[in-house]
Amino acid sequence: MSEEQDKGQKEEEAARQVVEPLPEQIAEALGDRVSEGGVLDGVVHITVPAEELADALRIVGFEIENSYSHLSDLCGVDRADCIEVVYHLFRPMSDEAVVVRVKLPRGNPQVPTATELWDTANWAEREAAEMYGVTFTGHPDPRPLLLPEDIQGHPMRKDWEYPEEHPYLSREPLHEDFPDVVGRVRVEAPPGREEEIEE
Amino acid sequence: MPVVRNGGRRDACPTTNSMETQTALPTEELLINMGPQHPSTHGVLRLVLTLDGERVVEAVPHIGYLHSSMEKIAEASTYQQYVPYADRYDYLNAMGNEFAYVRAVEKLCGIEVTPRCEYIRVIMAEMNRIASHLVYFGCLGLDSGAWTPFLYCFREREVVLQLFEDTSGQRLLYHYLRIGGLRNDLPAHFCDKLAEFLDYFPDRIKEYDDLLTYNVIFRNRLEGTGQLSQELCRRYSISGPNVRGSGIPYDVRRVVGYSIYPQLEFDIPTQEEGDAFARHLVRVEEMRQSVRILKQCLEKLPEGEINVKVPRKLKPVVGEVFERLESPRGELGCYLVSDGSEKPWRLHWRAPSFYNLQVLPELVRGAYVADIVIILGSIDIVLPDIDR
Amino acid sequence: MARAKKAITSTIAEAVVSIIKGHWVTLVNFWRPTVCERYPHKDKSLDYKPGPGYKGDFALITDKEKGRLRCIACQTCERSCPNGCIRVVPEGKGKERYPAEFYIDVGLCMNCGICVEVCPVDALTMTPDYECSVHDPRDLVRNIEQLTERGLEFDEVSRVK
Numbered sequence A: 001m002s003e004e005q006d007k008g009q010k011e012e013e014a015a016r017q018v019v020e021p022l023p024e025q026i027a028e029a030l031g032d033r034v035s036e037g038g039v040l041d042g043v044v045h046i047t048v049p050a051e052e053l054a055d056a057l058r059i060v061g062f063e064i065e066n067s068y069s070h071l072s073d074l075c076g077v078d079r080a081d082c083i084e085v086v087y088h089l090f091r092p093m094s095d096e097a098v099v100v101r102v103k104l105p106r107g108n109p110q111v112p113t114a115t116e117l118w119d120t121a122n123w124a125e126r127e128a129a130e131m132y133g134v135t136f137t138g139h140p141d142p143r144p145l146l147l148p149e150d151i152q153g154h155p156m157r158k159d160w161e162y163p164e165e166h167p168y169l170s171r172e173p174l175h176e177d178f179p180d181v182v183g184r185v186r187v188e189a190p191p192g193r194e195e196e197i198e199e
Numbered sequence B: 001m002p003v004v005r006n007g008g009r010r011d012a013c014p015t016t017n018s019m020e021t022q023t024a025l026p027t028e029e030l031l032i033n034m035g036p037q038h039p040s041t042h043g044v045l046r047l048v049l050t051l052d053g054e055r056v057v058e059a060v061p062h063i064g065y066l067h068s069s070m071e072k073i074a075e076a077s078t079y080q081q082y083v084p085y086a087d088r089y090d091y092l093n094a095m096g097n098e099f100a101y102v103r104a105v106e107k108l109c110g111i112e113v114t115p116r117c118e119y120i121r122v123i124m125a126e127m128n129r130i131a132s133h134l135v136y137f138g139c140l141g142l143d144s145g146a147w148t149p150f151l152y153c154f155r156e157r158e159v160v161l162q163l164f165e166d167t168s169g170q171r172l173l174y175h176y177l178r179i180g181g182l183r184n185d186l187p188a189h190f191c192d193k194l195a196e197f198l199d200y201f202p203d204r205i206k207e208y209d210d211l212l213t214y215n216v217i218f219r220n221r222l223e224g225t226g227q228l229s230q231e232l233c234r235r236y237s238i239s240g241p242n243v244r245g246s247g248i249p250y251d252v253r254r255v256v257g258y259s260i261y262p263q264l265e266f267d268i269p270t271q272e273e274g275d276a277f278a279r280h281l282v283r284v285e286e287m288r289q290s291v292r293i294l295k296q297c298l299e300k301l302p303e304g305e306i307n308v309k310v311p312r313k314l315k316p317v318v319g320e321v322f323e324r325l326e327s328p329r330g331e332l333g334c335y336l337v338s339d340g341s342e343k344p345w346r347l348h349w350r351a352p353s354f355y356n357l358q359v360l361p362e363l364v365r366g367a368y369v370a371d372i373v374i375i376l377g378s379i380d381i382v383l384p385d386i387d388r
Numbered sequence C: 001m002a003r004a005k006k007a008i009t010s011t012i013a014e015a016v017v018s019i020i021k022g023h024w025v026t027l028v029n030f031w032r033p034t035v036c037e038r039y040p041h042k043d044k045s046l047d048y049k050p051g052p053g054y055k056g057d058f059a060l061i062t063d064k065e066k067g068r069l070r071c072i073a074c075q076t077c078e079r080s081c082p083n084g085c086i087r088v089v090p091e092g093k094g095k096e097r098y099p100a101e102f103y104i105d106v107g108l109c110m111n112c113g114i115c116v117e118v119c120p121v122d123a124l125t126m127t128p129d130y131e132c133s134v135h136d137p138r139d140l141v142r143n144i145e146q147l148t149e150r151g152l153e154f155d156e157v158s159r160v161k
C-alpha cells in the first residue's frame, strides 16, 4: 500500500515538474542574464546571479511591456547549500506572477538592494538581512528590524542553535513532569542582575 | 517641507509664519518617543518623532516588540500542527489566516475540498472581515475621541463572535479550518442566527454612520489627513482598503478570484480622495458588501460532506506555492516551501500590515502630532501581524 | 485628489444636523436591551455556559460499564500536541494498558483541540469550563485525578451539534 502510494506520489511529482520554457518577451528582454528559468504551473521562475539582480528586477519590473511592477513579497530562504532571496512580482491588477530568485553562498551573501525600485523592499530586506545574514549593498537603513540587538547569529538559518544561556529565559523546568519544557520567561531576576530588574 | 538642519538646532522654522520677529527666535527640534506603551498605537509600536513645534518632521517606526518567531515555529511543526499558530499572528483575522495557510497546503498537495466546505470557509472569512472592520471602526472612534461608537461596534461584534464560538469552540483564535476540510459542520442554529444578524446589521451600519461617519467634527478631522497618493501606493505595494481609498480598485478577491468568489456578486468600493476619510468610507462600504456576500452564501450553501480524506502523515511533493488572499487589512500572502517531508521547509507570511505600516513616515511628515493617531488608526494595522 | 473647501454656513448647518442625528441614535440605543455582563461579579443570571464543543478545560472520560478510564495510554495525543504539554505514563500490556499518570499543562496549552481529535478511542475531551485562573502557575498542571473527576459528567466527547 505505502509503496504504491509512494509510486503514485512520485509520478504526480514528475507530472508537476514539467517546466515550460520562459515566455519570449521575458527571455528576450533578459538575454543571458538568466542562469535558470522556466514556467511552472503558470508562474514564471527566474534565477539570476547576484551581479545581474538589479538589472533583472528593473527590466522585469519596469522596462518590459506590461511589466510586473507590483512587488508583493521579498523573503529569504535557507536552501541548505545556499541562501536564496526570493522576489514575488505580480502584474498590477492581475494574477500573473514572476518569481525572481538569486542564489547566494552561505559564507558572505551579498546582493544589491531593490529599495531604489520599490520602497516596499526596505523593511523586507531588513528582515531578510537579520534573519539570514544577507547583506543588501546600498540599503539606506541597514539596522536590524525585528530582533533584539544582542542576538547572536541569524535565527532563521537552519544551523542556528538556541542559545544555552539567556539572562531572561529560564532553563529550569517549571514542573517536574515536564522536564523538557523550558525556556519560559524568568519570574525572578537572573543571578547578578537583580538590581537591574528592580529598577 | 524643506528642513534646514543645523546640528539639531534650526534658526529658521519654515512651518511658523515668516514674520521677522518669529524668524529671529531660535527654535529647536524636539525628539519624542510615542509608545511602545501608547494607548492609540493599537499594540506595541514605538514611533520616534522629530517635532518642529506641533509638526512632525520625521517619524521612525520601531517594531519587533511582539516578534514571536511564527515562521521558525512552522519549520518545527507538522503541516497540521501549524494551523492553530496561523490564527495567532493577525488575531483580528484568524479565520482568514487559516484560510490562506490551508489553501497553500492544499495547493501544494493537490487536495480539492468539497463545495460545502468552500462555502463555509468563505462565510467564516467574510464574518471575520465584518468583525475586524467593526474593531477598526470602534477604535478609530476612540482615537478621535468618540467613546460611544466603540461600545456599539463591540455589541454587534459580539453576535459574530458568539456564532464563531458556537461553531469552532473559541471566540478569537478558532482553529476551525483543517487541511482538506473543517473541524465540524455548522451547528443547527447557525444559518438562522446569521440570517437574523444580516437582516438588522445594515441598519446598524447606518446608525454608526449617523453617529460617527457624518459627524462634522469627525469629518473635519479625517478629511485631508494622511493623503496617500497613487504613486505612494505603487512604491510601497499598499493593499487592501488603503489602496482602494486612493482610487485603485485592487482587491485580491477579484484579481485572483480564489475559492468561490468568482461565483458571488459584490462590488469593490473605491474612493478617489486618498485621505483618512476615504479609507474610512471604503471600510464601511466593505462591511455592506460582506453582508451581501454572506446573504448569497447562505442562499447557495450546498448540502453534503465537508471533509475529504487526507492522510494523517501529510507529505506534500517538493515544491513551493505563494498563495494570496484578501484579508481585512489587504493582500495576505502565504509562501510555503516544501522539501517533501512532514514539516514545512520554509513558511513566510506576506503580512499586509507589515507593508502598509512602512508608508507611515511618508504620511505623517508635516502633519500635526494629534493627526498621527488618526493616520495610524486609518491604515488599520495589527501589531502581531507586523512582527509575526 | 484634494477635497473642495466648504462654506462656513453649510458647515454650521451640517454640524447642527449631525449633532441631532447623533443624539437620536444614542436615544434609540438607550431603550435597547443591555448586553454587558458584569463579569466576574455574577449578580444576575450571568453564569454563562458555552455550548457543546467549546474548547475549554480538559477531562478524561470514564467507561462506566467497565469501570475504568477509556484511555489506552497510546500516547498519540502526547506526540501530536504542537506545544508538548501532555505527558502520559503508560502501565500494563496489551488490552490492560492504562495511564498511570496523565498530565496536561494548561498554562502551556493553546486550546487548539488537536489532542482530542487524534485520540483513537475518544477518551479525552474538552469541556465548557473556561474559568481556569489560579494564583500559582504550578497549579495549572492538571493531573489524572482532576481530569478523571471532571470527566465523570461526560459520556461522550463534547461536540458541536
Ligand code: SF4
Pocket (backbone or CB within 6 Å): C070, C071, C072, C073, C074, C075, C076, C077, C078, C088, C118, C119, C120, C121, C122, C123, C124
Ligand atoms: S487520551 Fe487518547 S490519545 Fe491520549 S493516550 Fe489516551 S487513548 Fe491515547
Ligand code: SF4
Pocket (backbone or CB within 6 Å): C080, C081, C082, C083, C084, C085, C086, C104, C108, C109, C110, C111, C112, C113, C114, C115, C116
Ligand atoms: S489543546 Fe492543543 S495545545 Fe492543548 S494539549 Fe491539546 S494539542 Fe496540546
